Amino acid sequence: MKSTRRLVIIVVVVAIALLLLASPVYGHHPYAAFDNDKTIKIEGKVVQYLFANPHPRLQVEDGQKQRWDVEWPARGILPLRMRGIRQDSLRYGDTR
Numbered sequence: 001m002k003s004t005r006r007l008v009i010i011v012v013v014v015a016i017a018l019l020l021l022a023s024p025v026y027g028h029h030p031y032a033a034f035d036n037d038k039t040i041k042i043e044g045k046v047v048q049y050l051f052a053n054p055h056p057r058l059q060v061e062d063g064q065k066q067r068w069d070v071e072w073p074a075r076g077i078l079p080l081r082m083r084g085i086r087q088d089s090l091r092y093g094d095t096r
Helices: 002-027 078-082
Strands: 045-050 057-061 067-071
Touching: none
Parallel strands: none
Antiparallel strands: 045 057, 057 067
16 A cells, blocks of 8 residues: 555656656647748848757848848758758848
8 A cells, every 4th residue: 555655656756757858848839920821032142051950040130121031940950951952052142
């Protein structure tokens, strides 16, 4: 009886600890502000291109004093490489 109760307590404590450890990971990337079903076209001059993990980034200035900041998902550069996008695909000053 005593060992069963101890086992239940250990299981509950471990479960709570795992839930507490997982909560920062879940909250790290909130996508509520993004509309993944909408595609937009951005034209302008590349002012920053960072091809690095964990978040490749691109900043484009559209000529109207507006700067677009694009951040790829947390999967990093591997999905970009699989689509043929390389570190030298874009450079500062490129216009597209």
